[in-house]
Amino acid sequence: MIKSMLTCTFTTCALVAMAGASCEEPPVEICNNGLDDDENGAADCDDDACLNDTACAVVGQCEVDVNFPRIDPDSAAPLAFDTAVTGTLCPAYDDDGYLLAVANPGTVIQVTLSMETFITSVEPAYSVLRMSETPCSVEADDVVVATECGGPAFCLAGTCVYSAVSKTRDPDKSGDDPVQGVPVEFTAASYLETAGNYLLVVEDGLNLDPEAFDNVNLYTLLVTAVAEPDGNEPNNTPETATVVTSGATAEGIIATARDVDWYAVDAGGDGEIVDVQLTAPADSGIEYQVALYAADRITELQATTLSEGATAGTLEARVRKSTTVNFDAQTIADLQALGLPLDRFYLSVKDGGDDGDTDATLDAALGSYTVAVTVFADPDTNEAGVANEVPANAVVVASGATLDASVATFADNDLYRVNPNATVADPDVLVVELQFDGAFDDTFQPQVRIITTNPEENTRPCNNGSCGAEEVCLPDNTCGEVRHQRFIATSPFRLAYPLRNNRAHYISVNEFGDDGFQETGGYTINVTVTDDTDPGEAGDDFLVPNLEEAGYQNDWDLRRQIQESKPRARGADTGFVPVCADATPTGVGCLDLEPVENPVGYGYDPLRVACSDAEAAAQTVSLSGRLTYEGDRDFFHLQNFPGKGYFGVQVDYSVSGATPNEMAIFVHGDGTLIASTLRATEGAYCGELACTADGCGPEVCQDAEVCVDERCWSDGPSNPGGSFQFGPSGPNNECIVEGPENGAPIHIEVVDNGLNDFDLNTSYTLTVTITCGCPGTCDTGQDYCQNGL
Known part of the structure; x- marks a missing residue:
């Protein structure tokens, strides 16, 4: 078959x-x-x-619908809660409108928007508009419409439409680091304050590209109504702020997109402190941003974010500010006219959107935070009335004054004004002594600064824009700057600053970084203005800002200081008679000259002083002074130093008693550094362009070294109050040879190593011995001198 x-x-x-x-x-x-x-x-x-x-499907062709929500809201399709709908975004710039009826005020809608594929040129997003029956002029501009509608609005089909939820995109697409290769799929919750009809609009999230459309892939939209987990709502504005009394704790949650929770705190007047502590779960996914505002709700007093707390699994933040706010008269009048209390402060809590989107959570267990409020008297009485936070409100202090104060809040800046009566010819010293309660730690690092005008310049007015970026306008309309800055690591603490004019000087006491405060206790400040006890101090050093954080921004000033200070140096006669005009012996009245054996190698000078001349015998000069303020640099000019031949210089010095000063002596010759009591590391150059594995500039030097004149130096001997020698015959054998290579003028500089110590009571004495010829101990590296070359 x-x-x-x-x-x-x-x-x-x-x-x-x-x-x-x-x-x-x-x-x-x-x-x-x-x-x-x-x-x-x-x-x-x-x-x-x-x-x-x-x-x-024919890509590039669309089924044109009649849904034009931003032209005719009535063309939008009705949308029921808990019912999913689908649609396409085509043609380009297509927007699909859905009418949503909200029966109850304070409804929270949860919107889920998704697309099954990421292979598309569109990114579905949504926004929500609140409908109304308020009439408006369709052809009017935005200002007229805002007037007709009572605020920002759109005029659609002759009625006012208000923005309820701005465009909301998938966080994976809108953040700082958009996720690639995944389809749009997100859920967001939004708070609708009033009942009524709303227009939900779905459109392309970017809506920028005329080629962006998709008539193949459908989006899916689902809207549900959920319970509001925050019992304080509505508190999205200062007008609806939740009042929290001192000693109370409020609980809130950032439950919906762009939710802002406002709280009101009432104080009893100025001279108090508002202290707020916030705690939230660490895994809420919300980047909490907190701000405290004054009564005008515009003046921001402090802004901060929550960070890892002391308790595991928590985020914490602290807000702490004085209630003394120096409003001008007009602002006070405006607040009173509006019936707003002057002593009310406002706290806002929201998601900061640091990752590029605004986060929220409806899960109270995951996202609830607490706000604990305390209001109490400021321990610093200077903060009452008109707070001494700015130069115009600085507390005026006379010499000998002692005041109690406290750095009791974040960014607390206590200012005191000193009105000196000094001149360059009759200088004074400002001594500031500080005693702090309690210990210092990483959360509290105080500093003290001196703010005034540059004493080396004429004053410049503020009102013509001549002040620099780092300057501040002082009450007398002059440009001031920080001239002195010291970090306070131990208590008690003292500093000294030179006064050489009668301009106002301001003492600033605050926390470095403005991110710490004294939890309890305070500090005592004593201010003294005294005569400069150095009899030779008459402005012999060019003053530069003495800043802890100066770095290389101060290096140019320090080098300039040497050059500017030399012409002001104290004169010290060496006692030598002038050099004779030629090699013919004259007997008396001038130093005899003799031919040089090798004038070419000698430095192109065929003559030198004949050491056999009795008038060329060794001369001794005595120099004395005191280092009476931080940064004090005493310069002495050895006058009438012979200008021909070689001379050995021996320097012996002693101090009248034990001193905190770590004295360093520098000998400058003809613009170059000849010698120092600091020992230079051979080849260690720390100029601005010098770089090694340890870093660049001063970082090149080792921990026990300092960078001076672009060379690394190690510390010299301490100053126990005895004596110390350096020079050709000194025990430290530092050769100082004056000659053609290191010629006159010779300057000797005395300074504290580090420029950060001072002593008003202890004096130093330098004995300088100048001997004709080449010192016998200066053979190493000095053959040109020993051999007459």
């Missing part, structure tokens, strides 16, 4: 097979291969079987 081949339907195929014949399944049309697979005379998309196949 021959089996026949049959083409049959699936229904009959099994029966045919039972009869012993073979049966083929009917062909199925494949919609994108160019063939008439089912042999019905129609291929691919012309076949009715492919009518709904996505392969037959």
Whole structure:
């Protein structure tokens, strides 16, 4: 029996097979291969079987709908809660509107928007508009519409429409680090304050590209109503702020997108402190941002963010500010006219959107935070009335004054004004002594600064814009700057600053970084203005800002200081008579000269002083002074120093008693450094362009070294109050040779190593011995002198 081949339907195929014949399944049309697979005379998309196949969608052509929500809100499609709808975003700039009826005020809507594929040129996003029956002028500009609608609004079809929820995008797409290769799928919650009709608009999240449309892939929209987990709502504005009394704790939650929780705290007047502590779960996903505002709700007193707390799994922040706010008269009048209390402060809590989007959570267990408020008297009585936070309100102090104060809040800056009566010829010293309660730690690092005008310049007015970026306008309309800065690591603490004019000087006491305060206790400040006890101090050093954080921004000033100070140096006569005019012996009245054996190697001078001349005998000069303020640099000029030949210089010095000063002596010759009591590291250059594995500039030097004149120096001997020598015959054998290579003028500088110590009571004495010829101990590295070369 021959089996026949049959083409049959699936229904009959099994029966045919039972009869012993073979049966083929009917062909199925494949919609994108160019063939008439089912042999019905129609291929691919012309076949009715492919009518709904996505392969037959015509990309670039759209089914134009009549849904134009931003032109005619009535064209929007009705949308029921808990019912998913789908749509496409085509053509470009398409927006699909959905009408949503909200029955109850304070409803929270949870919107879920998704698309199954990421292979698309659009990014579905949504926004929500609140409808109204308030009439408006369609053709009017924004200002007129805002007036007609009572605030920012759109005028659609002759009625006011208000923004309820701004455009909301998938956080994975809108953040700082957008996720690639995943489809849009997100859920966001929004708070709708009033009942009524709302217009939910779905559109492309970017809406920038005229080629961005998709008539193939559907988005899915689902809206549900959920309970508001924050019992304080509505408190999204200062007007609806939740009042929290001193000693109370409030609980809130950032439950919806762009939620801002406002709290009001009432104080009893100025001279108090508002202290707020905030705590939140660490895994809430919310980047909490907190700000405290004054009564005008515009003046921001402090802004901060929550960070890892002391308790595991928590985030914490602290807000702490004085209630003394120096409003001008007009602001006070405006607040009173509006009926707003002057002693009310406002706290806002929100998601800061640091990751590029605004986060929220409806899970109270995950996102609830607490706000604990305390209001108490400021321990610093200077903060009452007009707080001494700015120069105009500085507390005026006379010499000998002692005051109690406290750095009791964040960014607390206590200012005191001193009115000196000093001149360059009759200088004074300002001594500030500080005693702090308690210990210092990483959370409290106080500093003290002196603010005044540059004493080396004429004053400059503020009102013509001449002040620099780092300067401050002082009450007398002059440009002031920080001239002195010291970090306070131990208590008690003292500093001394030179006064050389009668301009106002301001003492600033605050926390470095303004991010710490004294939890309890305070400090005592004593201010003394005294005569400069150095009898030779008459402005012999060019003053530069003495700043802890100066770095290389102060290096140029320090180098300039040496050059500017030399012309002001105290004169010290060496006692030598002038050099004779030629090599002819004259007997008396001038130093005899003699020929040099090797004038070329000698430094192109064929003559030198004849050490055999009795008038060339060694001379001794005595120099004395005191280092009476921080940064004090005493300069002495050795006058009438012979200008021909070599002379050894021996310097011995002593101090009248033990002193905190770590004295360093520098000998400068003809613009170069000849010697110092500091020991230079051979080859260690710490100029601005010098770089090693340890760093650049001063970082090149080792921990026990300092960078002076672009060389690394190690500390010299301490100053126990005895004596110390350096020079050709001194025990430290530092050769000082004056000659053609290190010529006159010779200057000796005395300074505290580090420029940060002072002593008003202890004096130093330098005995300088100058001997004609080459010192016998100066052979190493000095052959040109020893050999007469």
